[in-house]
Amino acid sequence: MINLVKKYQNAFSVSGYETQLAEIISQDLKDVCDEISIDPVGNVIAYKKGKDSSKKLMIASHMDEIGFIVTNIEESGMIRVAPIGGINPVASCYNEVRFKNGTVGLLVVEDGTKLSEVANNKLFVDIGASNASKAKRKVKIGDVCAVSPYFKKLSPKRYASKAFDDRVCCAISAYSALNCKTPAYDTYFVFTVQEEVGCRGAKPSSFTVMPDYSIALDVTPAPACGNPNHLTVKLGEGAAIKIKDSSVICSRKLVDRLTDLAEENNIKYQYEVLLAGGTDTSAMQIAGSGSHACCISLPTRYVHTPVETIDADDLKACTDLLIALIENGAE
Amino acid sequence: MKDLIKKYCNLLGPSGMEDSVREAIIEDIKDSGAEYQTDAIGNLIVFKKGKKRRNKKVLLSAHMDEVGFMVKYIDEEGYAWFDSVGGVDRRVVSGRRLVFCESNIPAVVASKAIHMQTLEERGKCEPISEMHIDIGATSREEAKKYINIGDCAVFEPNYEEFGDGLVRSKALDDRFGCAALVKMINGELEYDTYFAFNTCEEVGCDGAKEVAHNLRPDVVIALEATTAGDILGVSKSKCACSVGEGAVLSIMDRSTIYDQTLLELAVETAKEKNIKWQYKNVVAGGNEAGVYQRAASGARVLAISAPARYIHSASNVLAMSDMEAVYQLAAAINERSFE
Numbered sequence: 001m002i003n004l005v006k007k008y009q010n011a012f013s014v015s016g017y018e019t020q021l022a023e024i025i026s027q028d029l030k031d032v033c034d035e036i037s038i039d040p041v042g043n044v045i046a047y048k049k050g051k052d053s054s055k056k057l058m059i060a061s062h063m064d065e066i067g068f069i070v071t072n073i074e075e076s077g078m079i080r081v082a083p084i085g086g087i088n089p090v091a092s093c094y095n096e097v098r099f100k101n102g103t104v105g106l107l108v109v110e111d112g113t114k115l116s117e118v119a120n121n122k123l124f125v126d127i128g129a130s131n132a133s134k135a136k137r138k139v140k141i142g143d144v145c146a147v148s149p150y151f152k153k154l155s156p157k158r159y160a161s162k163a164f165d166d167r168v169c170c171a172i173s174a175y176s177a178l179n180c181k182t183p184a185y186d187t188y189f190v191f192t193v194q195e196e197v198g199c200r201g202a203k204p205s206s207f208t209v210m211p212d213y214s215i216a217l218d219v220t221p222a223p224a225c226g227n228p229n230h231l232t233v234k235l236g237e238g239a240a241i242k243i244k245d246s247s248v249i250c251s252r253k254l255v256d257r258l259t260d261l262a263e264e265n266n267i268k269y270q271y272e273v274l275l276a277g278g279t280d281t282s283a284m285q286i287a288g289s290g291s292h293a294c295c296i297s298l299p300t301r302y303v304h305t306p307v308e309t310i311d312a313d314d315l316k317a318c319t320d321l322l323i324a325l326i327e328n329g330a331e
Numbered sequence: 332m333k334d335l336i337k338k339y340c341n342l343l344g345p346s347g348m349e350d351s352v353r354e355a356i357i358e359d360i361k362d363s364g365a366e367y368q369t370d371a372i373g374n375l376i377v378f379k380k381g382k383k384r385r386n387k388k389v390l391l392s393a394h395m396d397e398v399g400f401m402v403k404y405i406d407e408e409g410y411a412w413f414d415s416v417g418g419v420d421r422r423v424v425s426g427r428r429l430v431f432c433e434s435n436i437p438a439v440v441a442s443k444a445i446h447m448q449t450l451e452e453r454g455k456c457e458p459i460s461e462m463h464i465d466i467g468a469t470s471r472e473e474a475k476k477y478i479n480i481g482d483c484a485v486f487e488p489n490y491e492e493f494g495d496g497l498v499r500s501k502a503l504d505d506r507f508g509c510a511a512l513v514k515m516i517n518g519e520l521e522y523d524t525y526f527a528f529n530t531c532e533e534v535g536c537d538g539a540k541e542v543a544h545n546l547r548p549d550v551v552i553a554l555e556a557t558t559a560g561d562i563l564g565v566s567k568s569k570c571a572c573s574v575g576e577g578a579v580l581s582i583m584d585r586s587t588i589y590d591q592t593l594l595e596l597a598v599e600t601a602k603e604k605n606i607k608w609q610y611k612n613v614v615a616g617g618n619e620a621g622v623y624q625r626a627a628s629g630a631r632v633l634a635i636s637a638p639a640r641y642i643h644s645a646s647n648v649l650a651m652s653d654m655e656a657v658y659q660l661a662a663a664i665n666e667r668s669f670e
Contacts, residue, residue: 015588016588016589016591017588017591019591039629040549040590040624040629040631041629041630041631069582069614071568071569071612071613071614072567072568072569072612074568080568082613082614141610142583142610197588200588200624200625204624204625204626204627204628205628205629207628208629
């Protein structure tokens, strides 16, 4: 499982530029799925036939991560970038970034910027070019980059990495597709694009699938120190069953069903009420004639930084809970 | 194309009241052999057969509406209080000449003469909710003979060519796009193609939503006007695009991350046909492409725009050569099969 996470985490997959990861996931699942397609927006839709084909379950995890897009190359060879998705400029700056073509640079802040003034419009990338024409040989306007892959085992059970949001959930979904017994319903493992810029991929893919039940898989912030936002989800306390976030109020039926499945199978769980932040859950809930939608969240510290941190027990709990739902159905 | 642009720009068609624009377009394409129909909210959908079929359903889209002003209250002195329809910068409204749609009643946006302003008022721009339209009436009764609550006005038609190949007019956003599509419809097409002339883009791309769901295209090319930043006070790195530098290809804006294969195809086509083009290098604005990309099961989208200075004001300034470049690039890309 952790190898799958590592593999996906290494792929280049900034919002709008997810083709590399889409290809890897399609390859991984092609032997266990009845059909795999990639839609016009780039979503991977992997279909597995179930025992009861009168119902459809959709599982969505997003392939994209936040990053930066080149908007200008200055005379000096410094590259001006704009954020893609909810960038935390303080956490991002002075990290190594990597472009799709492999060019490596440093994300830096305009000279003389005070810490309190660090903002997305003050960010540049230094690729070591001494002037614009040298820079343009490696990078052009519109190219995108993300923080370079980093993966660290902090303790026997805790891992830190960039882009656990949401590669770790792509891994949960793919692992479940590879290892589950025959699903209860026709099941669609969907790996969505462009979640970080407004859940854009989930809209067309849920319209295509038109699920009866849908589960999003995403990370949720877990407090580490301070906790000014009074977050209640804790690292190491199990799979978080989402009750609400700012985009969705989850289907009570699915919240209860997931709770029952967790109890029956001795899976550690907790509830999540997230006051800020949206997920693909909402797009699936309101697509077409609507579906019962919920989200299994993986508690994660330092979300949207290069050192997102998770707990292996939580990872297992989320996976077990998802597989239990796939195999046993929602009713 | 110049005559078409001039004709369409001088029509009065704010969001929700695009009838005169639609009628003019129908008049111009009715002998082209294309099939056309108007849907429930006024979008005009045109289908024109080409020499060949292709597997992909390809749609070219432009919007008919322009920004405008809607009357919300008429006071005892005969002034009409109003709100904007679409995003208008309030600083470009005060003192403008307007015309009411359908009735053609001329009007001005009232502004207090500088002589009468208090010191605090000087140099400030009041919000649109505190401005009013003067149609020359002296009482509510008199005003109501000519206008009513809900009536809409737009900037007075003012199409004019000036400078070196530039055009200044209201509503170039996006009537030039309409003109480009009409020219394509009246020409010969390589492949079967759908065209949409949409309503209500300026108030949230409402027209495109219906078109997308009814038509379910595979590939959509939006023709638009986009903000040019080659004006005083904007640094080069934030200038987005420049007038006279050719058709603008967007990579990412507030509503869309564009399809890379289409973008590559556009760049390749422009180079091949020697059409002047530029990237939009600032992540700003948005258009109908975002709606098409994510409506129903989704579509691959591309936006080809003409750079416009002072967009959404009474005088959009565009270069005729850029508008030609948008037309040529769109027409050239439409000769592809998109397989």
